[in-house]
Amino acid sequence: MGRRIKRSCLRTGGIILVIVTVCIILCVKACSGNKDEEQTTAIEEIVKEGATVDTALVSRLQEFASKPRPEGQFAFHVYDITADLPVYGCNDTLALPSASCMKLLSGIAGLRLLGSNYHYWTAIFMHGTVAADGTLNGDIAFRAGLDPQLMAPDLNDFAKAAKKKGIKRISGKLFVDLTITEPVKSEEHWFPWDLTFSKYGLFYKGKDRVVKALKASLRGQGVSVKDEQIVMATVPKGSKCLHITRRYIDDVVKRMWKNSSNTQATAMLYTIGKTVNPQGDPVTSGVEYLREFIADSLSLDSPSLCVHDGCGLCTHNCLSPLALTTILRYGYHNEYIRVSLNRNLSIAGVDGTLVREMGGPKLRGKIRAKTGTLSHPYGISSLAGFCEGANGHTLAFAIMDSEMSVLDARVLQRKLCEALVKE
Numbered sequence: 001m002g003r004r005i006k007r008s009c010l011r012t013g014g015i016i017l018v019i020v021t022v023c024i025i026l027c028v029k030a031c032s033g034n035k036d037e038e039q040t041t042a043i044e045e046i047v048k049e050g051a052t053v054d055t056a057l058v059s060r061l062q063e064f065a066s067k068p069r070p071e072g073q074f075a076f077h078v079y080d081i082t083a084d085l086p087v088y089g090c091n092d093t094l095a096l097p098s099a100s101c102m103k104l105l106s107g108i109a110g111l112r113l114l115g116s117n118y119h120y121w122t123a124i125f126m127h128g129t130v131a132a133d134g135t136l137n138g139d140i141a142f143r144a145g146l147d148p149q150l151m152a153p154d155l156n157d158f159a160k161a162a163k164k165k166g167i168k169r170i171s172g173k174l175f176v177d178l179t180i181t182e183p184v185k186s187e188e189h190w191f192p193w194d195l196t197f198s199k200y201g202l203f204y205k206g207k208d209r210v211v212k213a214l215k216a217s218l219r220g221q222g223v224s225v226k227d228e229q230i231v232m233a234t235v236p237k238g239s240k241c242l243h244i245t246r247r248y249i250d251d252v253v254k255r256m257w258k259n260s261s262n263t264q265a266t267a268m269l270y271t272i273g274k275t276v277n278p279q280g281d282p283v284t285s286g287v288e289y290l291r292e293f294i295a296d297s298l299s300l301d302s303p304s305l306c307v308h309d310g311c312g313l314c315t316h317n318c319l320s321p322l323a324l325t326t327i328l329r330y331g332y333h334n335e336y337i338r339v340s341l342n343r344n345l346s347i348a349g350v351d352g353t354l355v356r357e358m359g360g361p362k363l364r365g366k367i368r369a370k371t372g373t374l375s376h377p378y379g380i381s382s383l384a385g386f387c388e389g390a391n392g393h394t395l396a397f398a399i400m401d402s403e404m405s406v407l408d409a410r411v412l413q414r415k416l417c418e419a420l421v422k423e
Contacts, residue, residue, distance in 0.1 A: 051083035054391045060419040061088040069412060072379070072404025076416055077321035081332055081386075082393035095304035095318040096400040099372030100260045101382040102312030104324065106286075107253050107340075108331040109293040110268045113275060116336035118249040120147035120271075124158040125239035126165065127172075134168030140225075141175035141235040142214055146274065147247050148201040148267030149255075152213035154245075155202075159217040161243030169224040176214065177234045179274060180282065181207040184266060187283075189314040191376060200263050204270070207232060254344045257370055258352035262311040269310030286310060298326050312372055315380070324384040324398035332386070332396065345369055345385055348417070358414055366421050373406055381409035383417075390423045 061078060065088075075091035122145060128138015140162060144150075183206035184197060202210055211230060218225050252268060255261040273286030290307045294300050300323055308314035319327075331337040346352025348367035349359030358367060369385025384398035399416050401409035 051080075051085070051393075053080045053083055053085050053087045054389055054393065057389055057391075057420070058088055060422060061090075061416075064416060064419050065090040070404045070408040072408075073400075073402040074404075074412070075321050075401075076397065076399035077325050078420065079325045079329060079396045080389070080393050081329060081396055087395070089322065092322040093302065093320050094400075095302065095306070095320045095323075096382070096402050097315050097374065097380045098312055098317050098319040098324070098400070099374045099380050099382055100262075100265075100312040101319065101324055101370050101372035101384050101398070101400075102307070102310065102317050103256050103260065103265045103372075104327050104331075104370050104384060105290055105294070105307070105319070106265055106268050106272070106310035107256050108327055108337055109290055109297075110272050111249065111253065111331075111337045111340060112293070112297070112334065113272060113289070114249055116250065116340065119246040120145045120150075120249075120252075121244055121246045122147055122150060122158075123244040124161055124242050125235055126162070126167070126242055127236050127239040130166045134166055136167045136170040136172070138170070139172035139175060139236060139239070140167070140170055140218075140223075141177060141239050143177045143235050144203050144210065145179050146203060146267060146271050147245075148204065148252060148264050149247055150201050150203065150245070152202050152209075152216075155213050155217035156220065157245070158214075158243050159221040159223060162218065162223050163221040165242060167223055170229065172229070173233075174214075174218075174225050174230045175233050175235060176207070176211055176230060178203065178207055178210060178232070180204070180270065181232065183209070184270075187309045187314050189308060189316050191313075201267065204263075204267065250340060250344070253340055257341075257344045258346050260353050260371060262313055265311035266309070272310070283309075294323070298323070298330055300326060313374075315374060315376075319400075321384075321398040321400055324382075324400075325396045328384060328386065328396040328398070332394070341386070342368065346371065357410065358417060363414070363417050363421065367417050375406060378402070379404050379406040379409060381406045381413070383413045387417065387420050389420060395420055 073096055075094045075096060077089040077092035078087040080087050123143050125141040126136060128136055130136050184200055184204045202213060215225055252264050255264040269286035270282040272289050273282030276289050277285035287307055294305060304318060305323055306316055306318040308316050331341050345368040346354035347365060348354045349364035353371040367385060367387050369383050372382035374380040380402045382400040387395055389395045397420060399413050401412060
């Protein structure tokens, strides 16, 4: 696991040079609660294939962990990706409410399962021939996947394609082929004010809303459709595509991470669920896949880690700082996921949910991270991401706080980041 120190041996002329590693395990006392129970691990001068962790950084992190801080749950972990070595952890295996840092798990797991070229597509088809009077002697079919960003007005493009073909009415049926037919429902532990369901994409609002919007768009373009002509069924074989739209997965991941969109993260969970189990409930299947990803791909077997959704709104979601840095390391070592992380995580003081955070000269532009915030039942705040250390190494870090003011938690996050990048 993350605390296990791997030693490597360098062979030169048949002589094995064993690099001695020094591990200092410190129990650090701070001013809140019983700090004797806090476990703080410092790792100094660890050598792996010529790379070492920054001992000055270790000292700064020791100092940060030992300083007085507000009452509440507090934990963090730092990993040197360049050296492939853990740097420092304080309560790093403590599972705490993750808030929107859960989106790192669902996004990275989704990219791993679906691939960076995965795209959502939506299309309208016709089957038959169009007579001189505009009658389609045949059928129209509409096929919708799980595109979370397509809204009702976007259906006008599909209706215009039918109009352009000269269709004014159909003699057959309007087939509506949907991946899901039921609207998104709140997870049982979500607070009712957490999510505005009206902001979901059209295809997450249920078949009745889709059919209503589709009829309105077609009729608005002069294509007559009677209610009795509409059937929920698959696209007939031999149908010809009139118009298709595609949305790549990176567009969804960007809103998930940079803007912390709960609707996009829920859509990712649905996409995962329908990919691994097309006939099953997408939420149940998606959550099960995330749990398997934690156990199988990340080799994290702690029973305290808990996944209830893909967006982090559920306060029963629990990850640890060590789990978050492990998730980040997994993503970093996959080339196309690393590209997505670099492009789509918020940048301190520049954009996304960090646009107004850490904007001073010490940190602006130096931190790429995912924020996580819930204000109930009491302050929950987390931050996990990447930065470049003073020695030029890439660091993965995660800090989690709960049962304390979110404002206090953000101060701790800023101070950790300052310690990470200090020259």
